[in-house]
Amino acid sequence: MNELGALLIDIDGVVKRGSTLIEGSIEAFDIIKQSGVPFLLITNNSTKTPEQLSKEFEEKGLSIEKEKIFTSAKALVYALNSKKEYTKKALEGVLAIGEEGLLSELKQSGFKLETELTQGVVVVGLDSAFNYQKLVKAMRSIEQGALFFATNTDRTYPTEEGKLPGAGALVCSVVACTGKRPVLVGKPSKIFFKAALSALNLRNSNIVVIGDRPETDIRMANKNGCSSVLVLSGVTTQSELNKLREKPSFVAKNLLEAVKKLIY
Numbered sequence: 349m350n351e352l353g354a355l356l357i358d359i360d361g362v363v364k365r366g367s368t369l370i371e372g373s374i375e376a377f378d379i380i381k382q383s384g385v386p387f388l389l390i391t392n393n394s395t396k397t398p399e400q401l402s403k404e405f406e407e408k409g410l411s412i413e414k415e416k417i418f419t420s421a422k423a424l425v426y427a428l429n430s431k432k433e434y435t436k437k438a439l440e441g442v443l444a445i446g447e448e449g450l451l452s453e454l455k456q457s458g459f460k461l462e463t464e465l466t467q468g469v470v471v472v473g474l475d476s477a478f479n480y481q482k483l484v485k486a487m488r489s490i491e492q493g494a495l496f497f498a499t500n501t502d503r504t505y506p507t508e509e510g511k512l513p514g515a516g517a518l519v520c521s522v523v524a525c526t527g528k529r530p531v532l533v534g535k536p537s538k539i540f541f542k543a544a545l546s547a548l549n550l551r552n553s554n555i556v557v558i559g560d561r562p563e564t565d566i567r568m569a570n571k572n573g574c575s576s577v578l579v580l581s582g583v584t585t586q587s588e589l590n591k592l593r594e595k596p597s598f599v600a601k602n603l604l605e606a607v608k609k610l611i612y
């Protein structure tokens with residue numbers, strides 16, 4: 349492989365599972381940091397802020413600066429600022445279905461959060477307090493002309509206790525009652541990839557994506573002409589490998605094994 353340009357490393361199922369670090373993660377980052385290869389931790393999960401995630405890692409003995417963490421909430425802000433039409437609508441107000449990670453990113457970026465109806469923008473991310481009233485507001489806002497964005501469409505996400513419904517399950521309920529499809533800003537969208545590279549201040553050159561989910565991580569790599577490593581520490585099992593639609597450059601047991609193959 350040519351010299352590594354940068355590593356985009358998925359978080360859930362690669363670095364951690366729920367709030368537990370996956371075996372070898374600390375050693376893997378020691379190797380990456382020593383090598384000097386630029387890296388960014390990427391996640392479709394918009395519930396936590398980079399600050400919260402960085403602190404969580406720190407408590408487990410893994411030091412990752414918040415600037416090295418890129419969430420789908422950040423990709424949303426990048427998307428809203430990327431097109432005049434989006435920016436204009438977003439400045440009218442944003443009805444955000446989501447948690448702290450999404451809400452604070454929007455506020456910090458100067459967008460006004462709506463709690464009632466808006467003709468601006470509706471964004472749906474993972475929200476453990478999602479309910480019928482929120483669905484009503486999202487539906488009515490979109491019917492009145494608000495643009496519809498989704499942080500991601502992951503059907504589930506892995507935790508220590510097994511899978512839980514992901515943002516995709518919530519997004520589907522809004523699609524069902526409006527008949528509208530959202531603009532996706534999370535992986536595997538091109539906008540997420542572009543936004544992540546811009547956060548790293550890099551162009552697309554020898555980027556390697558390391559992830560556990562073929563339809564998001566590996567698909568994003570394939571769509572953008574990057575190499576990729578599929579790790580088996582998350583949602584994908586060994587027995588699923590022969591029926592993958594999105595093929596990675598190679599498969600590794602976990603992040604540590606992937607990093608050793610890429611860097612040594």
Ligand SMILES: [Mg+2]
Nearest residue numbers: 358360361560
């Ligand atoms: Mg993952």
